[in-house]
Amino acid sequence: MKSEPDEFSIDDLISRKKGTTYWEGIRNYQARNFMRDEMQIGDGVLFYHSRTRPLAVVGTMNVAGEPYPDPSQFDPKSKYFDPKSTKDNPRWILVDVQFTSRFNPPVTRDRIRETPGLEDMMLLKKGSRLSIQPVAEQEWKIIHELAGVEPK
DNA sequence: GCCAACGTTGGC
DNA sequence: GCCAACGTTGGC
Numbered sequence: 001m002k003s004e005p006d007e008f009s010i011d012d013l014i015s016r017k018k019g020t021t022y023w024e025g026i027r028n029y030q031a032r033n034f035m036r037d038e039m040q041i042g043d044g045v046l047f048y049h050s051r052t053r054p055l056a057v058v059g060t061m062n063v064a065g066e067p068y069p070d071p072s073q074f075d076p077k078s079k080y081f082d083p084k085s086t087k088d089n090p091r092w093i094l095v096d097v098q099f100t101s102r103f104n105p106p107v108t109r110d111r112i113r114e115t116p117g118l119e120d121m122m123l124l125k126k127g128s129r130l131s132i133q134p135v136a137e138q139e140w141k142i143i144h145e146l147a148g149v150e151p152k
Numbered sequence: 153g154c155c156a157a158c159g160t161t162g163g164c
Numbered sequence: 165g166c167c168a169a170c171g172t173t174g175g176c
Contacts, residue, residue, distance in 0.1 A: 002173095002174090004173095004174085027172090028159075028160095028172095028173095029159090029160095030159095050173085050174060050175085051173080051174050051175075055174090055175075109175095126157085126175095127156080127157045127158065127173095127174095127175095128157095128158095128174095129157075129158060129159085129172080129173050129174065131173085131174095
């Protein structure tokens with residue numbers, strides 16, 4: 001899962017109660033579908049900082065709950081407000097995520113790019129803007145090796 | 153901050 | 165259902 005650290009960083013996540021937050025503001029159907037249809041409670045998630053220096057995976061999270069409607073879509077004061085969404089038929093679905101580890105130092109995208117076994121990661125594809133992307137089991141392991149952390 | 157690549161919208 | 169116009173993303 002990507003986030004611009006100016007908007008929401010891993011430090012922001014850690015400072016939340018129980019290190020848990022709802023991943024609000026996703027307004028892309030493919031990304032929504034991952035949260036709604038693919039993610040299971042307990043699944044590991046890489047936390048990636050985009051639009052910053054360095055671009056990097058900065059830690060990990062767990063999926064912490066079942067999918068439910070993103071509350072911000074109903075809030076006219078929110079920048080994520082969606083006037084076309086209704087409570088009966090909500091458009092945007094999210095999951096809660098919980099902090100599990102921080103990578104020190106972060107695993108940079110440059111490093112990911114030069115590591116054998118990671119060349120297929122969506123993150124490296126040109127023009128890949130999807131803010132929630134699948135990660136293969138083997139990729140998860142290799143990223144953890146690069147981080148010097150035992151994968152869970 | 154720029155701008156190419158991408159996703160969505162809406163008129164037809 | 166096509167596709168031009170528009171808005172957004174994200175690497176640089």
